[in-house]
Amino acid sequence: MTAGGSVGPAVEFIDMTLQNEGAWYRADDVGSRLGGVLASYGSSVGAVRGTIRDALRKFRDLDHDGILLLASALWARPAPGVLPVFERRLAAVVLLQTRVRTLLHSDLTRLEGFLRSAATGELADPLLADVVAPMLAGFSTMERRKAEVVLSRWRTDPAAELRDAAAYLDQAVPGASAG
Numbered sequence: 001m002t003a004g005g006s007v008g009p010a011v012e013f014i015d016m017t018l019q020n021e022g023a024w025y026r027a028d029d030v031g032s033r034l035g036g037v038l039a040s041y042g043s044s045v046g047a048v049r050g051t052i053r054d055a056l057r058k059f060r061d062l063d064h065d066g067i068l069l070l071a072s073a074l075w076a077r078p079a080p081g082v083l084p085v086f087e088r089r090l091a092a093v094v095l096l097q098t099r100v101r102t103l104l105h106s107d108l109t110r111l112e113g114f115l116r117s118a119a120t121g122e123l124a125d126p127l128l129a130d131v132v133a134p135m136l137a138g139f140s141t142m143e144r145r146k147a148e149v150v151l152s153r154w155r156t157d158p159a160a161e162l163r164d165a166a167a168y169l170d171q172a173v174p175g176a177s178a179g
Helices: 008-021 024-034 045-058 064-075 086-098 105-117 121-137 141-155 160-172
Strands: none
Touching: 008 045, 008 064, 008 086, 045 086, 064 086, 064 105, 086 105, 086 121, 105 121, 105 141, 105 160, 121 160, 141 160
16 A cells, blocks of 8 residues: 555454454453553464464555554554554554564654553564664664664653663664764
8 A cells, every 4th residue: 555545444454353363361461461551352472463464465555654554553542532452553563573674764753652652561672673673773874874863862862761772772783872
């Protein structure tokens, strides 16, 4: 789906599949573990990964902008007044993992929003380790310089999650640090 296309059908497919794959006992476990800050369908990690694999086969025309729109839609609340859903957010992370080579330095600001609102290390950690770090490692020197502007801001941000993310990236990605 191009920038002008709708990701609605892909979101609906992923959401419905994750709900169908859910189990009450896993949903209760996630709810207990995360202290009720996110809702849960109770889908397994394998089901989340399989759902994204199937969605990418079904919606083959997702370009860079479509991937980001889909990830953002999955990350968002499914409806006003409803808690964000852990498995939808995990699906957004898996989606970005599978398309990390298409991400640009300008996508760091969107990923920053995800990190700020992750609400749990179970989402923030794979987002950093499996999306942001490989993204930075694959950048050219010019892209890395542009990304450094964002990372410099993260290092001094009032939000601990961004300062921690920058510290992690400084250690995990050779050359990510300003020096």
